[in-house]
Amino acid sequence: MISFQVNKKPASFAGDRNTPLLWVLRDHLELTGTKFGCGIGQCGACTVHIDGHAQRSCITPVSAIEGQSITTIEGLASADGVLHPVQKAWLEIDVPQCGYCQAGQIMATADFLKKHPRPSDQDIDKNMTNICRCGTYVRIRTAIHRAAELAESGE
Amino acid sequence: MSGNEARMDLERIDVSRRRFVVTGASIAGGFVLGLPAIGLSNDVVGGEADSEHQIGFFIEIAADGSVIIGSNQPEIGQGVRTALPMLVAEELDVEWSKVSVRQMPLGIVKTADGYAWKYGGQGVGGSTGLTGNWDFMREVGATARQQLIRAAAARLNVPVSSCSTRPGYVVCSSPAAEIPYGDLVAAAARLDLPAESPPLKEMKQYRIVGRRQKTIDAMDIITGKARYGIDTREAGMRYAVIARSPYLNGRVRSFNDTEARKVDGVLDVFKIDGPEPGEPYLILANGVAIVATSTWAAIKGREALQIDWDPGPNASDNSDAFWQQNHEMLKSTGQVVVDDGEFDKAMAEAHQVIERHYQVPFVSHQPLEPQNCYAHVQEDRCHIIAPTQMPSGASRAAAAVTGLPRENIQVDMTRVGGGFGRRLTNDYVAEACMISQKTGWPIKLQWTREDDVKHDFYRPAGLHEMRAGVDGKGKVIAWTQRLVSASKYYRRPNMTEERLWEAELYPDDFPRKIVENFRLEYFHNPIGLPRGSWRAPAHTANAFVIQSFLDEIAVETGQDPLQLHIDMLGEEREMEYGNHGGPTFNPGRLVRLIKFVAARIDYQKQRPDGRGVGLATHFTFGGYAAHAVEVTVSPQGQLKIERIVAAIDCGFAVNPQAVEAQLQGGTIDGISTALGLEITVKDGQVQQSNFHDYPLLRIAAVPSLFETHILPYDDTPTGVGEIGIPSAAPALANAIFAASGIRLRRLPIGDQLQKAMAG
Ligand code: FES
Numbered sequence: 017m018i019s020f021q022v023n024k025k026p027a028s029f030a031g032d033r034n035t036p037l038l039w040v041l042r043d044h045l046e047l048t049g050t051k052f053g054c055g056i057g058q059c060g061a062c063t064v065h066i067d068g069h070a071q072r073s074c075i076t077p078v079s080a081i082e083g084q085s086i087t088t089i090e091g092l093a094s095a096d097g098v099l100h101p102v103q104k105a106w107l108e109i110d111v112p113q114c115g116y117c118q119a120g121q122i123m124a125t126a127d128f129l130k131k132h133p134r135p136s137d138q139d140i141d142k143n144m145t146n147i148c149r150c151g152t153y154v155r156i157r158t159a160i161h162r163a164a165e166l167a168e169s170g171e
Numbered sequence: 172m173s174g175n176e177a178r179m180d181l182e183r184i185d186v187s188r189r190r191f192v193v194t195g196a197s198i199a200g201g202f203v204l205g206l207p208a209i210g211l212s213n214d215v216v217g218g219e220a221d222s223e224h225q226i227g228f229f230i231e232i233a234a235d236g237s238v239i240i241g242s243n244q245p246e247i248g249q250g251v252r253t254a255l256p257m258l259v260a261e262e263l264d265v266e267w268s269k270v271s272v273r274q275m276p277l278g279i280v281k282t283a284d285g286y287a288w289k290y291g292g293q294g295v296g297g298s299t300g301l302t303g304n305w306d307f308m309r310e311v312g313a314t315a316r317q318q319l320i321r322a323a324a325a326r327l328n329v330p331v332s333s334c335s336t337r338p339g340y341v342v343c344s345s346p347a348a349e350i351p352y353g354d355l356v357a358a359a360a361r362l363d364l365p366a367e368s369p370p371l372k373e374m375k376q377y378r379i380v381g382r383r384q385k386t387i388d389a390m391d392i393i394t395g396k397a398r399y400g401i402d403t404r405e406a407g408m409r410y411a412v413i414a415r416s417p418y419l420n421g422r423v424r425s426f427n428d429t430e431a432r433k434v435d436g437v438l439d440v441f442k443i444d445g446p447e448p449g450e451p452y453l454i455l456a457n458g459v460a461i462v463a464t465s466t467w468a469a470i471k472g473r474e475a476l477q478i479d480w481d482p483g484p485n486a487s488d489n490s491d492a493f494w495q496q497n498h499e500m501l502k503s504t505g506q507v508v509v510d511d512g513e514f515d516k517a518m519a520e521a522h523q524v525i526e527r528h529y530q531v532p533f534v535s536h537q538p539l540e541p542q543n544c545y546a547h548v549q550e551d552r553c554h555i556i557a558p559t560q561m562p563s564g565a566s567r568a569a570a571a572v573t574g575l576p577r578e579n580i581q582v583d584m585t586r587v588g589g590g591f592g593r594r595l596t597n598d599y600v601a602e603a604c605m606i607s608q609k610t611g612w613p614i615k616l617q618w619t620r621e622d623d624v625k626h627d628f629y630r631p632a633g634l635h636e637m638r639a640g641v642d643g644k645g646k647v648i649a650w651t652q653r654l655v656s657a658s659k660y661y662r663r664p665n666m667t668e669e670r671l672w673e674a675e676l677y678p679d680d681f682p683r684k685i686v687e688n689f690r691l692e693y694f695h696n697p698i699g700l701p702r703g704s705w706r707a708p709a710h711t712a713n714a715f716v717i718q719s720f721l722d723e724i725a726v727e728t729g730q731d732p733l734q735l736h737i738d739m740l741g742e743e744r745e746m747e748y749g750n751h752g753g754p755t756f757n758p759g760r761l762v763r764l765i766k767f768v769a770a771r772i773d774y775q776k777q778r779p780d781g782r783g784v785g786l787a788t789h790f791t792f793g794g795y796a797a798h799a800v801e802v803t804v805s806p807q808g809q810l811k812i813e814r815i816v817a818a819i820d821c822g823f824a825v826n827p828q829a830v831e832a833q834l835q836g837g838t839i840d841g842i843s844t845a846l847g848l849e850i851t852v853k854d855g856q857v858q859q860s861n862f863h864d865y866p867l868l869r870i871a872a873v874p875s876l877f878e879t880h881i882l883p884y885d886d887t888p889t890g891v892g893e894i895g896i897p898s899a900a901p902a903l904a905n906a907i908f909a910a911s912g913i914r915l916r917r918l919p920i921g922d923q924l925q926k927a928m929a930g
């Protein structure tokens with residue numbers, strides 16, 4: 017039995033210890049906001065925060081997260097429903113097309129901005145590697161800069 | 172979807188819609204609205220609507236004034252779930268902020284001679300989701316508004332002419348009164364429909380349409396609440412994956428499931444029969460299905476399976492051989508499908524003849540949501556929940572597998588994580604039905620990324636020989652395109668050899684009738700790879716080839732490429748256009764766009780060595796686009812895209828926000844594909860498997876300087892889902908030439924520049 021926290025609530029998993037966290041979240045905990053895109057760590061659709069760091073849950077076996085704290089897209093906004101600055105920026109810039117990659121993009125950006133609070137375009141190019149098949153990159157770039165502004169102004 | 176296929180499907184939709192007016196109501200929307208709201212409890216707007224608040228199938232207005240509008244089309248990221256309800260809301264006259272949207276299921280009803288649409292034609296492909304519903308959805312809104320007005324007039328006992336509306340209210344002038352829509356719905360729904368649709372608004376009266384409206388589902392998407400097919404979970408549901416033949420047209424000789432069945436959670440393992448080689452595809456491949464209690468258990472079970480594959484008739488298929496054969500075939504004469512003027516004579520008289528070969532590869536769709544489908548087949552009915560572009564195709568696929576009458580097959584649609592043409596085909600629906608039928612369980616079939624890369628209906632690959640005859644003044648007087656490709660129409664029912672070319676060449680494309688002596692020739696080179704409609708189908712290949720070649724003609728004849736475009740396209744005029752997107756093509760609209768993007772990017776400016784600008788235009792499915800791309804190429808062959816300017820003329824932009832998104836996305840798709848994407852075959856097997864070797868573009872390759880412009884033209888909207896892609900790749904290739912002097916005639920670009928610079 018592996019015990020951990022998801023979105024501040026206790027959770028556990030008793031099945032195959034090698035099961036990727038992605039499938040534990042989706043099939044067992046019914047948190048389907050985290051998406052399956054490639055299963056090999058390439059696309060970032062499955063990005064979640066593990067102890068505050070963005071990780072690709074499709075290549076993270078559940079055994080590796082014993083005792084750790086997971087945040088998924090469902091838990092990114094604060095408990096009283098106030099959106100994270102990245103989510104606010106995503107709405108403002110109207111980033112999504114099909115939307116399938118966007119949970120991963122948002123989770124990746126939220127962590128990226130902790131490390132690069134006012135990123136340059138080069139910082140974005142170097143660190144943001146999530147795939148968007150619809151090609152929303154132009155708006156993702158704008159929204160990252162906007163999220164940085166919102167976070168800085170405490171919004 | 173190809174032009175022809177799109178047209179075929181739309182004709183079906185159109186005809187059915189007309190046929191559908193079985194009650195005698197004179198407009199499409201009339202019948203839909205005309206059905207009494209009562210008794211529709213299960214398939215109204217969202218499923219749980221209250222008939223007291225429902226007016227027809229599409230509109231529900233609550234007492235508090237909130238409005239729920241049904242969206243009958245699949246949302247694949249193109250924005251129909253926002254755009255179509257905008258049309259209804261505009262004519263209904265409600266505040267857009269009060270509107271929410273519910274997905275409608277597939278609606279078909281059995282008629283004496285087949286099936287007819289209940290909610291109007293449903294299906295998205297060929298950039299028709301909006302245009303096909305432009306009149307219909309406005310009529311739905313306008314008719315409902317009219318009924319509300321009539322209900323109010325009756326209640327107030329005043330003539331209808333003294334009533335009008337403001338958003339959400341019927342307003343009466345004398346006696347002065349206002350009644351909220353919510354109070355009138357029940358009465359309005361009971362009124363007979365007028366014989367004719369009420370007049371529609373003038374464009375200048377629009378408050379919602381033509382303005383930027385954000386994605387209506389954005390909040391759900393950014394909080395993880397939006398539901399895609401992959402998120403389906405129903406009571407008693409089991410999970411399945413399939414090990415499909417890695418060999419094109421291969422089959423299962425035998426399999427050993429001893430280890431697979433030992434995997435915790437695996438419930439069943441059995442063979443799945445695919446089509447015979449050469450037969451139309453119901454599903455793509457033979458294989459073995461694994462059913463389990465979770466997705467991961469099914470995947471693990473598949474890994475533990477031992478399958479002995481019979482490689483089948485295509486075991487020696489190789490991409491290298493395919494391209495060699497293409498070159499060989501060009502030495503003979505193909506099927507001449509267009510022969511205007513006196514081509515041979517003009518060619519013989521030409522002052523200069525220019526000949527080039529271009530190579531466009533097989534590519535795969537790869538929507539980010541892998542294929543999946545929920546199916547529950549029972550003795551007398553079947554329930555499908557699918558991310559699909561063609562819900563009626565899903566119903567047909569389910570009927571083909573189960574033998575059930577289609578009226579007993581319920582098809583629900585989810586939001587779709589990308590289409591690009593992949594989900595025009597419902598093979599995964601058929602697979603899910605096969606597994607559910609065999610086991611009796613409700614099944615969610617899941618494809619992995621590897622499944623999606625190795626099993627697709629790929630965009631056809633082709634070798635294009637282009638030849639132009641130019642007179643002494645630099646005017647192109649003869650033009651031919653000789654194409655060898657693996658036609659998309661291969662393995663289709665009722666398709667003759669003589670028509671295979673129709674999927675690959677759209678004869679009325681530029682420069683037909685502009686160059687008088689014009690010939691198109693086609694050769695079909697079959698290969699075992701399944702082929703299908705990939706966003707803007709043959710336009711992506713042909714725009715790359717034609718727009719690159721035009722640039723080469725300009726260079727060879729010492730003309731400026733922009734000027735050559737302008738000279739050849741000429742003035743504004745309507746030319747006949749018989750392919751999908753017609754009936755006319757106005758080349759002057761492309762001139763306006765190419766001049767615009769050229770000016771924006773400062774095309775005339777002298778640039779240093781290693782930096783250059785390329786231009787291209789294309790007319791796609793009724794819409795017009797142009798691209799200007801600026802790149803730098805280092806002495807080592809390192810390519811950097813510095814700037815992109817894209818412009819679209821889609822007539823009238825219903826939702827400029829979504830048009831811009833499609834133009835950005837289409838451009839990036841075109842460039843992503845041109846830079847690095849190719850599917851190859853070795854010994855009868857697809858060689859790529861996932862994003863490491865099928866590298867979709869990431870943000871780093873997309874320049875910060877990226878502009879999109881919408882140039883309004885008239886009051887007729889065209890679709891926009893595919894317009895933005897075809898001219899992107901040739902603009903890039905032309906820019907690379909301008910920067911480096913290296914002409915890339917083979918896609919993808921890959922490491923060709925580095926190699927050329929080194930050698
Ligand atoms: S699904 Fe995890 S990186 Fe693609």
Ligand code: FES
Nearest residue numbers: 115117148149150
């Ligand atoms: S929005 Fe569709 S994949 Fe990113």
